[in-house]
Amino acid sequence: MWGKILGALFGLALLKLPGLLIGVLIGHWFDRAFKQQFEKNGGFTGLFNDNLDEQALFRYTTFATMGHVAKATGVVTSAHISQATQFMNQLGLTAAQQKEAQAAFRDGKAVSFPLQPQLNSFYQAYRRRRDVLQLFVEIQINTACVNGQMTAEQYALLQQVAGHLNFSSVQLDALILAFQAQSRFAGRNQPANSTRHSLADAYKVLDVAESASDAVLKKAYRKLMAQHHPDKLMAQGVPADMLEVAKRRTQDIQAAYELIKQQRNRSKL
Structure with missing residues (x-):
């Protein structure tokens, strides 16, 4: 018509x-x-099937790459297996989805796993959705830092993953530093007697200098919240059950921002 x-x-x-x-x-x-x-192409049903296919691609590529990153050192440790299991539990996957995730993780552990073709397919599906690609990279960084440290082999593999998704080494390093600061800030992978909320790490979570103005601070906060907003990511094709990562990230961003504001308000008194 x-x-x-x-x-x-x-x-x-x-x-x-x-x-x-x-x-x-x-x-x-x-x-x-x-x-x-x-x-x-299947009419309107085809449109929904495409969306479902994208979500299945996101799940499979996520867990398969996690398995590949975990095996980068030559052996998958019990810590990696525990982390993967905990991650699945946090996502609230159904029994069927957990089996699929476990199978994908096992696929990724194989030496012959075709990482590059898999990432190429993933990139073609999400290449115009940068925030989704960044969420994927952050999940893989989390896998590499399971013990609070990252091996040289895992870092080299992360560079490959980031490169296939059009992230530069500089951008990858910035994401790694932000993740490490976030982990310290949230108290993950830290000794029990360490400071739970570090002001220095709060600034690193927001990726701003401590000398940044209030306006710059607020702009950085809003940008990060927009990038990791669960509703936005779900609209861009991230499966609903994978949004727990984004929710935790927004909680840490919010907490870091509030801590900095409190400290600045006290200094003004």
């Missing part, structure tokens, strides 16, 4: 009445061709 309408309007504007008739005819051909292609 829209092809006929637009064709008629353009034809009328260019050639008056003869153009109107020609435009309607061309628009009819366009509408018919579009309808055939749309039905060939």
Whole structure:
């Protein structure tokens, strides 16, 4: 229908009445061709299937790459297995989804796992959704830092992963530093007697200098919250059950921002 309408309007504007008739005819051909292609792709059901396929791709690539990162040192430790299991539990996966995730993790551990083709497929699906790609990289960084440290082999593999997803080494290093600061700030992977909320780490979580103005601080906070907002990521194709990572990240960002504001308000008294 829209092809006929637009064709008629353009034809009328260019050639008056003869153009109107020609435009309607061309628009009819366009509408018919579009309808055939749309039905060939499954109509509206096809649109939903594409979304489901993307979500399945996200899950599989996430857990398979986690397995590959865990095996980068040559052996998957009990800590990596425990972390992967804990991660699945945090996501609230169904029994069937947990089996799929475990199978993907095992696939990724294989030396012959085709990492590059898998990441290429993932990138093609999400290349216009930078925030989704960043969430994926952050999950892999979490896997590499399971014991609070990252081996040289895991770092080299993360560089490969980041490169396939169009992240530079500088950008990867910034994400690693932010993740490490976030872990310290939230008290994860730290001794029981360490400071739970470190002001220095709070600034690193927000990726701003301690000398940053209030305006710069607020801008950085809003940008990070927007990047990791669960509703936004779900709209961009991240499965709902994978959003726990983003929720934890936004909680840490919020807590870091509040701590800095409190400290600044005290200094003004």
